[in-house]
Amino acid sequence: MATKQQAEVSREGRARYLYAVVRARSGWAAELTGLGPSPVHAVREDDLLALVSDTAGLRVAPTRAHLLTHQRVTDAVLREHTLVPVAFGTVLPSEERVRELLRAAHAPLVRALDVLEGRVELGLKVYCHRDALARRLEAEQPELARRPTEPEEDHEQRLELALLERTTRDMDVLRTGLAPLVAATHESAPLGERMLLNAAFLVDRAAVAAFEARLKTLVARTEVYAFRFTGPWAGYSFVDVRLDMEGELSAGTR
Structure with missing residues (x-):
């Protein structure tokens, strides 16, 4: 980080670690312990609140304990508020810089x-x-x-094509079945040879139980697939809020 930011930390004594942004009208009364450990508090600018805690420096090591603390705070906020999650490791040198960034990224x-x-x-x-x-x-x-005179390589290619056709069709059926309950979908590239789908779904809170029930109905029809269902989470896959190397905040939807 820039020397100017280090000087700001020196003047204030503590930097501010960011977890999330919520609307000011939602209020903030929760008692949460963040990194440090330090209490999580709200910094207000106009109609937005940045949820922060004090930290000693401008960098936070990505240890398991720190990552779990960040996730715990975000999960607790999510239970009561609509929030824009902020990427792990986002630190500002002062409370005034937090307000400046809320102004700059307001829209x-x-x-x-x-x-x-x-x-x-x-x-x-x-x-x-x-x-x-x-x-x-x-x-x-x-x-x-495999045909009696068919080379093994040719048979494997035919079988691989049939596998691709079936898995593509089955994943399309799954997407179609879930679509009525989904506001938006974000798919990432599958990881490894066995993974077919790596997806995040944005779902109304009121529809989460219905989504789970629909998913159970769809997956009950097959034993050749394994499903890993997680959440609810903050909408990390649908918004992007991060700090660049110059300390400028960028925010937007995906």
């Missing part, structure tokens, strides 16, 4: 709050038991079995 922060109003993020990862699915496909479609 995108309000837009992000509008997108997230009354909604939470749910995560879903889908994995394929490829051998089990291959056996099922060969049982359902005898023509997929």
Whole structure:
């Protein structure tokens, strides 16, 4: 960070670690302990509140304890408020700098709050038991079995194509089945060979139970896929709030 920011920390004695931004009208009365450990408090600018805690320096090490504390504070805020989550490690040198950043990013922060109003993020990862699915496909479609004179490589290519067609269709059925309960979807690239879907869904709080029930109905139809369902979380996948190397805050929706 710049020398100017270090000087600000020296004058104030403590920097400010940011967790989230909420609307001022929602108020702030919770008693939470943040990094440090230091109490979480609100810094107000116009109609926005930045939730912060005091910290000694401008950098916070990404230790497991720090990451869990950041997540615990965010989860606690999410239970009572619509919030724009701030990326881990976002530190400002002074409370005045927090207010400046709220002023500078006011419009995108309000837009992000509008997108997230009354909604939470749910995560879903889908994995394929490829051998089990291959056996099922060969049982359902005898023509997929290896022909007497067929080279093994050709058979593997035919089977791989059939696997791709089936998994693509099944994931499309899953997306279609969940779509009526979803306000927005963000998909990331699958990780590893077994993962087929790596998705986040923005869902109204009131629809979370219905989403879970619909998902259980859809996944009950198959034993060749494994599902990892997580949440509710703050909408990290649908907004982007981070501090650049010059200490400027950028915020927007994805």
